[in-house]
């Protein structure tokens with residue numbers, strides 16, 4: 001995740017970048033705000049920036065091995081703790097976040113990090129259970145941090161929803177927060193900081209990420225009306241043709257997309273990612289954090305039933321792969337032809 005992938009919150013990005021550039025990174029931090037405000041994406045972009053050897057213009061490069069591993073949530077020095085649970089769990093059975101890392105990676109990738117607690121529990125198949133962060137989990141964090149950094153940069157732990165720690169876990173974590181570990185960064189990402197122990201609150205440097213007011217929503221949409229209309233139209237057209245299995249017309253669609261300028265093509269695909277994720281959120285009943293209105297909202301509402309947990313991730317990675325090929329100057333005609341056919345197969349009919 002790069003800062004530029006996060007729409008809005010410019011003030012906070014600038015401040016975060018400054019702390020890294022000035023070498024004033026506080027070892028225990030907390031980002032607070034509702035799921036739609038982008039607290040988790042900001043934490044990820046911040047860690048990526050901190051560890052990138054090729055920072056430029058206030059952002060990580062997005063291409064070096066460190067950036068790529070962090071973007072894929074596969075960096076050996078990046079650890080995640082989140083509330084977990086299992087339906088039908090036996091008493092005494094210990095469940096920790098690591099068990100659910102594949103689901104976590106999928107969720108973060110599919111939504112760009114914009115999801116809330118309930119959406120996470122739905123992914124875990126929890127019907128009437130809440131997730132929990134246990135003492136065992138906190139012990140595990142200490143164990144992991146006792147290793148030397150694998151890649152020589154910062155070790156980072158992201159604790160998503162620390163308010164779900166039980167008291168024993170909170171007290172264990174408190175010990176770590178009290179003594180700074182060398183080149184180790186803790187980021188708590190909280191939606192309800194009022195539920196945390198005051199002793200924890202007093203140990204962390206807080207970044208309050210403002211909620212999504214109308215202006216922020218506009219920024220999040222990422223397209224301005226005049227310029228965005230053709231991108232949106234191409235998206236609608238592609239989905240319509242895919243749904244109706246119009247192969248010949250899909251080829252014409254690819255020609256049309258290939259005729260756009262290179263920057264335009266990239267923006268087109270970036271918008272596809274945004275609209276696909278937003279449709280998935282609508283499908284999941286999360287209209288509040290889908291950040292859509294007007295024609296986009298109307299269309300994505302109709303399109304949402306076809307974007308579910310089974311195909312959202314393959315579809316997004318197909319778009320990302322096309323985007324990657326364009327960035328490497330692949331032939332637009334080939335990229336869009338392949339992409340149109342591949343994407344059309346992924347729409348649930």
Ligand SMILES: [Zn+2]
Pocket residue numbers: 051052053054055060061062063064065066067
């Ligand atoms: Zn980098």
